Amino acid sequence: MNLNVLLLGGTDEARRLAAALYGRPDLRVVSSLAGRVRDPKLPVGEVHEGGFGGAEGLAAWIRDHGVDVVVDATHPFAARMSASAVQATRAAGVPLLVLRRPGWRERDGDDWHWVPSLEAAAQALPALGSRAFLTTGRRSLPVFAALDGVWFLARSVDPPEPPVPANVEIVLSRGPFTVEGEIALMREHDVDVLVTKDSGGQMTTAKLDAARELRIPVVIVRRPPAHEGTPHVDTVEAAAHWIDALRSAGSR
Structure with a gap:
């Protein structure tokens, strides 16, 4: 057949x-x-x-x-x-x-904060850091646009469309990424919190390893x-x- x-x-x-x-x-x-x-x-x-x-x-x-x-x-x-x-x-x-x-699993040394949605991630963010590395995709930026007092480093494949946060620097890049590269990027921009979604897979796990190495908390959105x-x-x-x-x- x-x-x-x-x-x-x-x-x-x-x-x-x-x-x-x-x-x-x-x-x-x-x-x-x-x-x-x-x-x-x-x-x-x-x-x-x-x-x-x-x-x-x-x-x-x-x-x-x-x-x-x-x-x-x-x-x-x-x-x-x-x-x-x-x-x-x-x-x-x-x-x-x-x-x-498969989704990602926490390891020793991780400081993960699970949330049910992007909106919940935006609400949790100010209590965890003031310089956020946002890796939730270009279409998610409007959810964070109204946040005051948080500076964003946002990474996406294509440029985002407005509205975007007032204090944002856009990095256009496509994975896979390396742990060394992610550590260097976070240090260069003084990132103190990572925001991501539980996408799973190996192409973008380097940011989680980098956050663990730098002892940076991670806000992670659960899957539907x-x-x-x-x-x-x-x-x-x-x-x-x-x-x-x-x-x-x-x-x-």
Whole structure:
């Protein structure tokens, strides 16, 4: 049985899964990118760029293109896209697999302060430091724009759009980063608190190691809850095995 796979991507895991499945005669894989980054890293194979128009638009795209299975390998904080994937696959009657990298875990020497949202991070920040390294993405800056008395070093891939904090320095950069580089950056700007999201993975863990080394507190936003009833895996290998099992079951 041949399978048409729609891979909702934009992450390193999605690119690696596309590469693992590329060139197989029994699979057609189309990777979808939301188009939020100006110069994204493209996966191998077919690519669909741009949105679908919500859950209804995604369901229509699935039907129109004969998609047999959808893999949601988007960012752990892409809650809207993940919700649309659940609704669309149910409406279209096709299976959905969620591929999510494991979240981060505290280690000895960490001073982590878990919060449920970006808004809660902004509320907690003034009590922990006055020079914040903000690594929550360019779209999060408006949440911190009204904070007085806090200076920000904000890092993103693309320039943010206003509103942004009055006292902010923007660093445009894309990971992976090194611990030595992160320590040097934090020392150069006298950072005394780090703000991040529990994105997981290895590409951006260096900032957490640097904060531990410098004894800097970390405000960390918890992930959105997973959708119940949807199968989840946390490795590219497990996702590929799941797809193989589905294809094999359909060929019997």
